[in-house]
Amino acid sequence: MSDTNLAPPRFRSAIEEPRPARWVLIAIVVLGLGVLLFAPLIAVFAEALSKGWGAAVASLGNRDARAAIRLTLTIAAISVPLNAAFGIAAAWFITKFDFRGKAFLITLIDLPFSVSPVVAGLCIVLMFGANSVLGGWLVASGYPIVFALPGIVLATVFVTFPFVARELIPIMIEQGRAEEEAALTLGASGARTFLTVTLPNIRWALLYGVLLCNARAMGEFGAVAVVSGKIRGQTASIPITIEMLYNEYLSVAAFSLAALLAMLGLVTLLLKTVLELRHADQIAATYHR
């Protein structure tokens, strides 16, 4: 043959798409992200700043807004540690023991994802509301649950329960029980084994779960709306307050709070990304061996 072209043949990776297909895929992703994610986010910030920085900041300094921020931080500060503990316990139980009904229990953990938060909120009202026996007694003894912080926390804990457990279960299944068993044969107690072997092995998954749980706990609307009674300055969290302000056509105030909530979520994501970058090698070591 008279082919004098000596350039090496160009090999394509087996999973590489042909060029036009690749462009179409990239276009879809960019468009999707743009329309669904970036545009709304920019719109929120634009609306918040439509009357200038001063107005936005002033609306956040308002007494009710400050109360809402304080309440939301309180909700997160209580429900996230609770769900971290529940999540670890559930994942530990499911992955380290053999028992009947395991599949059912895993399904049960997902329940909060499949049940509408509003329904969850209504259940809490039915159980603890002033019209129920238990609720009536609690109100009479001065510990109201519904229309108060305990009910809001309960609703938030229910809605955000799956996040930590779902992060942990797959990695704990993958890691198996051998390291724990090794620790036990070396004389370590159950508690010591948990603290020195199990916990370090799941710490990254746990952190992700906690960050996601936190973002959701601060943003929960449906379940909290039902149990909170929306008492301004008392039981109105940030999302509830945003809705109320918006309905009253106070759009700068509503969008300023919305922007703040979005920022809290973005900070969470940023934190996750930074940690991932800084500890990439350690994460790789825990996940793949």
Add this chain to the structure above:
Amino acid sequence: MHIEIDEISKAFGTTAALHPVSLSIPSGALVALLGPSGSGKTTLLRILGGLEFPSSGRVLFDGHDATGLSVQERRAGFVFQSYALFRHMTVFENIAYGLRARPRAVRPPKAEITRRVTKLLELIQLPDIGPRYPSQLSGGQRQRVALARALAIEPRMLLLDEPFGALDAKVRKELRSGLREIHDETGLTTIFVTHDQDEAMELADFVVVMSMGRIEQIGKPQDIRARPATEFVREFISG
């Protein structure tokens, strides 16, 4: 330590992993549990180590009933099939783990722990790998670290589940003689699981041939070769 297995059986739900088996292992012996997959070798080893509890029967250590002893109280040096090294700890920390886990009253001081770990690293002929992580070791090195970690607790016996299972033929041969040397040096009663009959015959003082949860034959390697007790043993060692 003398180990006596007295009519031990184990059922997982409806599957019988072990039918009642009895076995007496003299102090200081190096014993191989040999048998095909699913014959109950791992189950028997885990019962000895206290990781699994028998459905019936007793385990005696030096004549004392040890059936109810917890895994920590057994003080068995256990080497797992996949080594089960702590992935987030260095080799040094892995080997020191058992010493650091001791109650304060009997925990050796820091300098003593360092001295013992260093000595164990020399024993397994890897004196320089203390600062490394398990993921940075070869299969053979991991296996030796797992052995050193098990030896660090000054165990009463050594239990190894397919210690050379995942290694290539050359490394297996090296580590085999390594195990023999360590056994002879420490004098520990040692039980290892294998489905490789050459390994069992070459290394062990006694071989226990198992099949389907039963012990088919117990004997010195040459006796089992010369006089297989059952049809199964004849087929297994010729195959």
